[in-house]
Amino acid sequence: MERSDRVKIIHNPADATVFAPDLDLAYDGHREPWQLPNGKKLAVSLLLHAPRYQDDVPSGAIKPLAMQGGVGRDTSEPRHGQVARLSQWDFGLTVGIWRLLDIARDAGMPTAVALDAEGVEAMPRLAADIADRADEIVVRGRAANIIIGTGMSAEEEREYIVRARHAVESASGRACVGWFGPERGQTAATPALLRETGFRWFGDWPVDERPVILDGAASGLVAVSHQLEAEDMFSLYTRGLSFLEYERLLDDTVAQLLADAELVGARHLGLSWFGWVLGQAAFAGVAERFLRRLAAHPDILLATPGDIALLSR
Amino acid sequence: MTPITNNDRLVFEPITSRPRVTWPGGRTVAVWHAPNVEHYDFVPPGGGSPQGRVSSPDVQHYMHRAAGNRTGFWRMLRAVDRFEIPSTVSLSLAVLEEMPEIRDAMLERDWEVMSHGISNLRPLYGLSEEDEDEFFAVSQRLARTYYDDRPIKGLLGPKISGTDNTCDLMVEHGMSYHADWIHDEQPRPLRTRSGGRLVSMPYSYMLNDVPLLHAKHYSGEYFVAMVKAQIDRLLTDAERDGQARVACVATHPFVMGQPGMQLHLEAVFEYLRSDDRIWVTRAGDIADHYLDHHYDTQLDSALAWNGATA
Numbered sequence: 001m002e003r004s005d006r007v008k009i010i011h012n013p014a015d016a017t018v019f020a021p022d023l024d025l026a027y028d029g030h031r032e033p034w035q036l037p038n039g040k041k042l043a044v045s046l047l048l049h050a051p052r053y054q055d056d057v058p059s060g061a062i063k064p065l066a067m068q069g070g071v072g073r074d075t076s077e078p079r080h081g082q083v084a085r086l087s088q089w090d091f092g093l094t095v096g097i098w099r100l101l102d103i104a105r106d107a108g109m110p111t112a113v114a115l116d117a118e119g120v121e122a123m124p125r126l127a128a129d130i131a132d133r134a135d136e137i138v139v140r141g142r143a144a145n146i147i148i149g150t151g152m153s154a155e156e157e158r159e160y161i162v163r164a165r166h167a168v169e170s171a172s173g174r175a176c177v178g179w180f181g182p183e184r185g186q187t188a189a190t191p192a193l194l195r196e197t198g199f200r201w202f203g204d205w206p207v208d209e210r211p212v213i214l215d216g217a218a219s220g221l222v223a224v225s226h227q228l229e230a231e232d233m234f235s236l237y238t239r240g241l242s243f244l245e246y247e248r249l250l251d252d253t254v255a256q257l258l259a260d261a262e263l264v265g266a267r268h269l270g271l272s273w274f275g276w277v278l279g280q281a282a283f284a285g286v287a288e289r290f291l292r293r294l295a296a297h298p299d300i301l302l303a304t305p306g307d308i309a310l311l312s313r
Numbered sequence: 314m315t316p317i318t319n320n321d322r323l324v325f326e327p328i329t330s331r332p333r334v335t336w337p338g339g340r341t342v343a344v345w346h347a348p349n350v351e352h353y354d355f356v357p358p359g360g361g362s363p364q365g366r367v368s369s370p371d372v373q374h375y376m377h378r379a380a381g382n383r384t385g386f387w388r389m390l391r392a393v394d395r396f397e398i399p400s401t402v403s404l405s406l407a408v409l410e411e412m413p414e415i416r417d418a419m420l421e422r423d424w425e426v427m428s429h430g431i432s433n434l435r436p437l438y439g440l441s442e443e444d445e446d447e448f449f450a451v452s453q454r455l456a457r458t459y460y461d462d463r464p465i466k467g468l469l470g471p472k473i474s475g476t477d478n479t480c481d482l483m484v485e486h487g488m489s490y491h492a493d494w495i496h497d498e499q500p501r502p503l504r505t506r507s508g509g510r511l512v513s514m515p516y517s518y519m520l521n522d523v524p525l526l527h528a529k530h531y532s533g534e535y536f537v538a539m540v541k542a543q544i545d546r547l548l549t550d551a552e553r554d555g556q557a558r559v560a561c562v563a564t565h566p567f568v569m570g571q572p573g574m575q576l577h578l579e580a581v582f583e584y585l586r587s588d589d590r591i592w593v594t595r596a597g598d599i600a601d602h603y604l605d606h607h608y609d610t611q612l613d614s615a616l617a618w619n620g621a622t623a
Contacts, residue, residue: 055319071473071518072528081438081475083319084518087496090323094497098329099550123325125618240529243542281498281546281560282519282539 022191022216023207023223033265034210036311040301041261042254042269044294045308046104047112047203047226049274050097050130051144051182052119053089055080061142062149064183068237069276089144089276093119093126096279100287101133107291112136112304114180117164118143120171127171136304138178138203139168147185154189161197178306180204180226180272191218201309209257209267211312222309226270229253232277247286251293258299268308316477317504323494324502326615334499334557334607336599340592341551342544343599344585345401346393347469347492347516347563349429349523350386350415352405353378357434378567382408385570386415389578393422396582401596403429403469403492403563406452409459416459425595426460427492428452430471437474445478449486466597467492467514484509490600492516498547498558500603502612512603514559514596519543521563522574533577536569540581548590559599 012018019025036043057063066075070085078085097113104111113134120127131137141147141164148157161179169176177200181190184204191214194202201211201222212223228234230253235241241249257267273279278287294300303311336343356369363374393400402424409416409426419426430437431452437445456465468483469492480491484505491503494513503511518524520540525531540562547558562581564570569578585593603611 052320072524079438079474081477081479082470082473083322083475083493084473084495086319087323087494087513088518090325090496093327094325094501095328098327122320123619125620126325126327129327129330242531242535242538244535244538280519280543281550281558282543284546285542 017188021188022214022218022221023212024215026212028264034267034312036266036301038301040266041299042257042267043301043303043308043311044254044269044271045112045224045303045305046109046271046273046291047114047138047180047305048097048100048104048134049114049140049180049272050093050119050126051089051114051116051140052093052122053086053144054118054146055083055086057146061146062151062185063145064147064185067145067183068233073240092275092277092279093123096275096277097130099279099281099284100273100275101130103284103288104291105133107288108295109291109302110135110304110307112138112178112306114138114140115168115172116140116143116182117167118146120167124171127168128173131172131174136178136306137168137172137174137176138180138305139165139176139199140180141182141185144182147182148187148190149185150187152187154193157187157189158193158197161193165197165199177201178203178224178309191221191223192216194218195221201305203270203272203305209260209269210265211268211308213312222312224270224305224308225268226272230269231272232283233274236277236283243283243286247290250286250290254294254297254300270305270308314506317480317506322480322503323496324504324612324615326611326618328498328556329554330614330618331556332607332610332614333555334603334611336557336592337602338592341557341590342547343557343559343592343594344544345559345561345594345596345599346398347401347403347427347561347596348386348389349403349469349563349565350382350405350408350419351378351403351429351433351565352382352407352411354432354434357432363434381565381567381570382412382415385566387418388572388575389564389566389570390418390422392575392578392582395579396586398582398585399423399593399595401425401427401467403427405429405433405471406431406455409455420461425597426456426463426465427467427469427596428465429469433471436472437470437476437479440476442476442478442482445476445482446485449482449488453486466490466600469493469516480504480511481506484511489604490514490596492561492596498560499556500559500600502608502615510604510608512600512608514600515561517561517563520561522568523563523565526574527565527568533574537577537580537584541584544584544591548588551590561596
């Protein structure tokens with residue numbers, strides 16, 4: 001019996017949204033295997049985040065309820081007058097992103113860099129300098145701590161997206177078709193709005209190990225997953241792994257994905273790294289060693305997230 | 314006058330395009346050891362609980378930190394002396410007046426006093442400009458009176474706190490560096506309302522025993538691994554791009570002064586003394602050198618990068 005034909009036993013509350021809109025229910029072993037060119041087993045992409053943190057957030061803007069960075073393990077918003085989080089995130093722009101770009105270049109790893117509106121408007125040359133070195137420019141909303149969230153009308157959200165895209169494209173001189181929202185903030189309408197405003201892919205959903213083409217109102221938009229455990233901020237700050245454990249986790253992840261590709265089809269690993277995290281001197285060696293190992297592996301395809309979206313077809 | 318916002322204090326230019334910063338003697342990485350020697354009020358102003366664990370007085374909290382000053386500090390001194398590590402004490406200034414034994418031990422070793430407030434349970438948040446001005450006046454009076462008439466050059470805000478006026482008042486009280494900003498591997502100019510020269514001094518919450526060991530529960534071995542990974546990378550990058558850099562090793566007697574941590578502290582110091590490219594020095598010396606040799610060119614370069622003029 002097909003799923004839709006069954007008499008449902010569960011009666012969901014009327015105000016619950018049980019499934020994410022526009023996302024099919026598809027499972028490994030029950031779908032056509034994904035294939036990569038030249039028989040590659042694993043595609044790895046690298047998205048570097050270069051956001052600006054706003055110490056003063058305009059009234060009415062939506063802020064995250066918790067964020068990493070600053071003193072100790074506190075994730076609540078710092079009291080006004082403490083500049084630790086502001087300046088730690090800013091480190092990503094002054095030093096960290098450049099260190100990671102150098103490391104990626106030396107390893108032969110293509111890079112996408114995510115920029116936000118506040119950053120490029122305050123420092124227009126930042127976008128131009130990064131555009132000179134990045135293979136793809138991605139739009140990262142308005143600011144690290146000015147996010148999309150419930151409470152925004154569709155028109156407000158559309159304006160947020162369009163304004164951010166316009167700012168990043170104007171400052172970088174590059175056409176942008178990829179989106180990664182700050183703090184992965186979304187409403188139920190976000191994918192459809194991204195599709196409507198011309199984006200081809202977005203990276204917020206850590207939902208799969210291959211690109212996913214959305215249905216419904218967002219039809220054609222591609223979710224390029226950036227797995228949470230592979231993200232530096234999540235592993236090193238939220239989970240609190242040591243950098244040694246994080247490096248081992250990355251290696252173990254690649255080994256398992258290569259093995260799984262034989263069983264369930266080609267895999268994709270979306271690396272999501274922050275200038276203020278893995279760009280720190282103490283952590284940068286992880287990026288350097290790991291990317292070199294990736295580049296030396298014959299079964300791994302190195303690509304940008306935009307390339308991954310194209311390969312989803 | 315509208316205060317300068319915290320975002321606008323920062324004078325941005327990526328490290329990749331700046332004029333080169335160099336350190337004396339051709340050394341490439343300056344490292345400052347910042348022992349945080351703190352006093353915590355038994356009952357803080359307002360009576361609040363320091364950690365929200367029990368109502369004030371929280372004797373577990375108070376005594377743990379007091380033990381740091383009674384025993385841990387002196388144990389750490391033995392490691393400092395063994396490896397002859399210049400130090401910049403991030404000091405609760407009450408220590409200068411109330412704990413002469415500690416004060417004199419620091420002065421004998423020529424430690425630089427960096428203000429860390431009066432007590433670490435008296436943050437600067439919300440102070441009126443008048444009250445904060447008085448705070449800085451009292452701070453300098455304490456140093457002049459009790460510490461060989463040496464004025465204080467730097468501040469790490471108590472509980473890492475400040476106000477919209479902190480940077481401006483610091484320069485008006487003769488100070489030159491502010492360690493609350495961790496946005497760079499070099500000192501950087503900070504905008505002030507008077508145009509007075511103030512720089513950020515790279516402090517660390519990564520090479521710092523409280524966030525690393527006390528809050529996040531990593532081991533002493535990991536602290537050493539972090540120090541080595543950080544400074545090794547800075548040395549490598551400085552050779553690659555010619556930009557001298559700064560690292561800070563921040564300690565606290567109630568954490569790194571614990572008996573089980575001494576071997577790790579010694580391992581850190583031994584590492585710092587193992588490479589002649591490392592300039593083990595005090596924060597004020599780094600700030601002075603930067604202000605004398607690099608501040609003007611760095612500021613001009615940043616303004617040009619941003620399409621502005623001085």
